[in-house]
Amino acid sequence: MAAIYLLDVPEFQPIATSARKQGLTVTTLRSGYIRLQSPGVLELRRKPTGVKLPVWFGAPTGGLEGRIDLFDKDLLRVVDE
Amino acid sequence: MQLKEGVMQSNEGRIAKPRLQGVHHTARPTWKLRETVEFYRDRMGLALVHAISAKGWGPPGHPDFLHFFFDSGNGSTIAFFYYIGVEQPDYLRHRVQWDGDSVHTSWGVERQEELLEWKAALEARGVDVFMRVHHELIDSIYFRDPNGYLLEITWQIRPMNALDAGDAERTLEAAIAVESEAAAAGTALKNIEGIWRRKAQLVRALEAKE
Secondary structure, eight states: OOOEEESSSSSTTTHHHHHHHOOEEEEOOTTSEEEEEESSEEESSSGTTTTOHHHHHTGGGGGGSEEEEEEESSEEEEEEO | HHHHHHHHHHHHHHSSSOOOOOOEEEEOOOOOOHHIIIIIIISOOOOOOEEEOOOOOSSTTOOOEEEEEEEOSSOEEEEEEEEEOOOGGGGGGGOOOOHHSSSSSEESSSSHHHHHHHHHHHTTTTTTOOOOEOOEEEEEEEEEOOTEEEEEEEEOSOOOHHHHHHHHHHHHHHHHHHHHHHHHHOOOOOOSSHHHHHHHHHHHHHHHOH
16 A cells, blocks of 8 residues: 555645546545555546645655655656555 | 634743844854945845944954845845954855755745735846745745845735644654654655645544544
8 A cells, every 4th residue: 555644734735636636546544644545556636636836845745655766846656665 | 613723822822931032143254345235225225223343252253344234124124244254164165055045034025015016126136036936835936136046025814723833743753753754764755745644643643532
């Protein structure tokens, strides 16, 4: 399983909303985080999220499961280890 | 939520007493006396409110100096030292890049309109406002003083809350743990991934407690 955790605050919520539309499994946790996950490979594109680069490059600050295969201004790809 | 209350208590316990009441002054050296005064007083419009001029005292070899303060609002000042007869050493020449610029001053404004007013006012007075960045919590403009020092004016978009504080605690807990383990193994951290992986463990443990 590949996953990232967003902090459940307004800055990151557009990413969660878009991730659901991008086919990821999105779970709001009681601890104040939102988990985005996908079996095998997690791919998230920035453009549909609408967030600017400073927020984008800090999105996984809540946590990471797997290995970052690619993280540039357009795409985050996490692969299951 | 029990968790959030717990986080707040832990932070409050650490800062209860004694308390600080914000910034009184920060100070940096200048080798551009006239330009510095003209920039802060005349271009930024910050009142010059205090100046010490003194014969060198204290440690042996301390030069005669000026130490002067500009009012930056809400009881705070920004101050400079001008050392007389001392050439600027290379190690105090400001490096205009990310590492040198990590030392910077950021002033707050209360409303976004004020941030935009500052941008317009500075530009009208010939100051190059070279960047505006909308960070996670803050919206900022950036410019430089005649010394090259990086200056920022920022508007905080929302108050920091217990979630932010708890997350900060977990980020630093993860980072310190991973860094310590690397040091014990004779290596150093190379990127952020290990910290983020440890953070996920902390979040999972927290979720299990809920």
